[in-house]
Amino acid sequence: MSPSKQPFFKSILTNLILSSAAIATLSPTASLAEDVIEEKTIGMELARDLATEAIKACREKGYSVSAVIVDRHGNQRVAIRDDYASRFTLQIAEEKANSTIMSGLKSGDFRAQRGDIRPELNHVNGVLIMVGAVPIIQGGIRIGALGVSGAPGGEKDEACAQVALEKLEDRLLF
Incomplete structure (x- = not known):
């Protein structure tokens, strides 16, 4: 790959990583919910x-x-x-x-x-x-x-x- 194309691909890769991180951070399931919830209830x-x-x-x-x-x-x-x-x-x-x-x-x-x-x-x-x-x-x-x-x-x-x-x-x- 030519040196002139490396910054372009590096920029795209960086944006994809940042976008994925932003989506994961904003996702309600990632930040608010738990996979398993324990609670007491009447038997x-x-x-x-x-x-x-x-x-x-x-x-x-x-x-x-x-x-x-x-x-x-x-x-x-x-x-x-x-x-x-x-x-x-x-x-x-x-x-x-x-x-x-x-x-x-x-x-x-x-x-x-x-x-x-x-x-x-x-x-x-x-x-x-x-x-x-x-x-x-x-x-x-x-x-x-x-x-x-x-x-x-x-x-x-x-x-x-x-x-x-x-x-x-x-x-x-x-």
Whole structure:
């Protein structure tokens, strides 16, 4: 190759290397994402036991309810409907739990704090801003949510959910 063509090819090669480096640097997968993500989420046995305990707590007070557990992403893990609870209580319980996943708060606390946008949030598919759901936290990490529906008032639903958390708190510690 003639000496006069060497700078031209060297320039092209340098630009290709710099362009490749710039693309790699700007690529979201190269700079922001991880190839493997580890996370805590609620297991089936704990989800089942929490839902069962919430239903038992409401039964003791004379209420027939449904209890739904969703994982940290709002995916249903367990749904249990007591014998006399209407089928609609399953949907309401799940949507209450989803509002807790969305906010990180008890659904009643979220309802109280965000009255300014509550009507709009109730139009989000799969979310219902009503009292009756609590976050499930293990070791400081929200691993899911428990929603209850069917008692005469959301505060009674929430109380049953809280009883379930307290009853199984030893399984939620580190």
